Amino acid sequence: MKKLQLLAPAKVNYRLDVLGKRPDGYHELRMIMQRVDLCDEIEIALADSPGVRVTCGRKGVPDGPGNIAWRAADALLKLSGREVGIEISIAKKIPVGAGLGGGSSDAATVLMGVNELLGLGLSDERLMEVGVKLGADVPFFIFKKPALAEGIGDRLTALEGVPSLWVVLVNPGIHVSTAWVYQNLRLTTREPATIIPRSYSSLDEVCALLSNDLEPVTCGRFPLVGELKEVLIAAGARGSLMSGSGSTVFGLFDKESVARQAAAEIGKEYGWFAAAVRTI
Numbered sequence: 001m002k003k004l005q006l007l008a009p010a011k012v013n014y015r016l017d018v019l020g021k022r023p024d025g026y027h028e029l030r031m032i033m034q035r036v037d038l039c040d041e042i043e044i045a046l047a048d049s050p051g052v053r054v055t056c057g058r059k060g061v062p063d064g065p066g067n068i069a070w071r072a073a074d075a076l077l078k079l080s081g082r083e084v085g086i087e088i089s090i091a092k093k094i095p096v097g098a099g100l101g102g103g104s105s106d107a108a109t110v111l112m113g114v115n116e117l118l119g120l121g122l123s124d125e126r127l128m129e130v131g132v133k134l135g136a137d138v139p140f141f142i143f144k145k146p147a148l149a150e151g152i153g154d155r156l157t158a159l160e161g162v163p164s165l166w167v168v169l170v171n172p173g174i175h176v177s178t179a180w181v182y183q184n185l186r187l188t189t190r191e192p193a194t195i196i197p198r199s200y201s202s203l204d205e206v207c208a209l210l211s212n213d214l215e216p217v218t219c220g221r222f223p224l225v226g227e228l229k230e231v232l233i234a235a236g237a238r239g240s241l242m243s244g245s246g247s248t249v250f251g252l253f254d255k256e257s258v259a260r261q262a263a264a265e266i267g268k269e270y271g272w273f274a275a276a277v278r279t280i
């Protein structure tokens with residue numbers, strides 16, 4: 001039976017500016033997004049009986065239609081009109097409800113995987129159109145490059161020369177609802193938006209970008225998330241920020257040895273999820 005084994009990476013947001021609220025409740029954003037090599041493992045196989053089946057087995061993540069990966073496969077089967085069976089199993093490695101885009105990445109990977117497995121020949125642009133209906137972060141994972149993301153996060157521009165960095169992810173096990181964060185965001189009149197460079201050459205330039213308008217909302221409700229930034233800086237990070245809607249905080253490092261040591265010490269001392277990963 002034909003099957004694919006795929007990796008679905010996490011993301012961090014180096015920058016997240018909220019520019020306004022749209023009539024449909026979504027927010028206009030300007031983000032800088034970067035994938036990192038902490039990955040969920042996904043197997044997609046053709047099956048005899050028609051329909052989509054998803055197993056995940058991780059507490060807090062549904063099997064079946066409640067899983068965003070199920071909705072991704074179902075959307076593609078409907079679009080293609082194919083009456084086949086698809087079996088998906090997901091081994092979650094990315095913390096859930098953590099601002100790392102794990103669900104969105106699973107969905108993107110399933111869209112790309114089912115497209116390949118069934119030989120549908122859909123372009124990435126078409127898969128992104130399907131993906132944005134599943135979640136605003138999904139198109140970025142199909143784009144597969146560091147990106148400036150505008151609109152609701154789906155208008156993507158590739159960035160040049162973004163340096164390869166070591167990133168330490170720290171998650172204290174707090175599940176944050178993205179919907180709750182956006183609902184509790186107080187929009188104020190911002191300073192005219194600063195210009196975001198389109199090309200980069202150093203860690204310092206990336207550190208100068210670090211800013212996230214959702215941080216005050218999540219840190220107001222969970223002050224520990226704000227404290228994680230100090231913990232990472234004390235462990236040698238050159239810059240630190242909450243990713244997405246949280247609760248993961250990341251630190252940026254130029255040296256592998258310092259990053260690995262920071263992750264090991266933070267994990268040991270506080271018992272939190274802490275991992276040294278690379279940008280991809």
Ligand SMILES: C[C@](O)(CO)[C@H](O)COP(=O)(O)OP(=O)(O)OC[C@H]1O[C@@H](n2ccc(N)nc2=O)[C@H](O)[C@@H]1O
Nearest residue numbers: 025026027104135136137138152153178179182244245
């Ligand atoms: C926080 C980020 O992860 C940053 O990359 C994204 O903005 C959220 O992406 P996502 O989880 O894929 O978003 P969706 O699943 O489409 O939406 C989750 C919730 O966030 C809100 N949401 C999302 C994206 C956006 N531009 N404005 C919003 O207000 C939606 O109203 C929804 O209630």
Ligand SMILES: Nc1ncnc2c1ncn2[C@@H]1O[C@H](COP(=O)(O)OP(=O)(O)OP(=O)(O)O)[C@@H](O)[C@H]1O
Nearest residue numbers: 060061067068096097098099100101102103178244
């Ligand atoms: N494949 C999946 N992986 C993770 N969560 C999923 C999945 N399918 C459905 N969910 C549900 O989505 C919610 C959180 O998803 P996810 O882990 O992607 O959040 P997140 O990392 O905060 O995302 P984002 O950074 O895009 O806001 C949970 O309530 C979870 O049950």
